[in-house]
Amino acid sequence: MSAAPWTIRRLHAVDEAQVEALADVLIDCVEGGASVSFMHPLTRGRAVAFWRRVAQGVAAGERALLIAEDAQGICGTVQLMLDLPENQPHRADLAKMLVRRRVRREGLGAALMRAAETTARDCGKMLLVLDAVTGGDAARLYARLGWIRVGDIPNYALMPSGELCSTTVFYRNLTDLF
Numbered sequence: 001m002s003a004a005p006w007t008i009r010r011l012h013a014v015d016e017a018q019v020e021a022l023a024d025v026l027i028d029c030v031e032g033g034a035s036v037s038f039m040h041p042l043t044r045g046r047a048v049a050f051w052r053r054v055a056q057g058v059a060a061g062e063r064a065l066l067i068a069e070d071a072q073g074i075c076g077t078v079q080l081m082l083d084l085p086e087n088q089p090h091r092a093d094l095a096k097m098l099v100r101r102r103v104r105r106e107g108l109g110a111a112l113m114r115a116a117e118t119t120a121r122d123c124g125k126m127l128l129v130l131d132a133v134t135g136g137d138a139a140r141l142y143a144r145l146g147w148i149r150v151g152d153i154p155n156y157a158l159m160p161s162g163e164l165c166s167t168t169v170f171y172r173n174l175t176d177l178f
């Protein structure tokens, strides 16, 4: 079996070149129609500002940031929000799961999810929660990986082009990884 064309690692500090590369990934996903908190068109300024805030959260230990890199640079990313209320120290929210269009449907999304689950376990987390556009590529991925579908919330958010979309909430109990 040939090795994956990417490597996945956790960043404990994010430099300016990585902020720019992550902005490219985010812009690519929004241009592709992904509902990931931003409206189209996503300017470079807004994307860079977002990743600078993420970098601050990473430095503060409030977020775990994973990146996937191939020969062309950063091609995917996912985050764990670790800084939750004091009565939820055992869980994290998974967010901003992004794969560049040029490397989709090669298994990177699944690999990032598995890496995020392992990272969460290594941080002592036993439960992960996320939401995804109902019936979208991401929701299908999470269900395939064994995440449990809680239910749908109609009209939860806007797609980048402006129409309302429903979101599906999922959770993953990590006790099988311990």
Ligand SMILES: CC(C)(COP(=O)(O)OP(=O)(O)OC[C@H]1O[C@@H](n2cnc3c(N)ncnc32)[C@H](O)[C@@H]1OP(=O)(O)O)[C@@H](O)C(=O)NCCC(=O)NCCS
Pocket: 029, 034, 035, 036, 096, 097, 098, 099, 100, 103, 104, 105, 106, 107, 108, 109, 110, 111, 131, 132, 133, 137, 138, 140, 141, 144
């Ligand atoms: C959702 C997303 C992360 C999936 O990333 P991905 O790298 O394409 O994920 P995978 O390759 O693991 O799986 C995607 C599909 O490719 C298929 N696939 C995986 N490896 C494959 C291979 N080697 N050959 C052919 N197909 C393959 C999977 O079976 C899956 O098929 P399905 O969609 O029909 O169920 C990506 O589409 C994305 O970034 N979307 C935009 C951002 C977004 O919506 N993020 C989610 C926020 S909640």
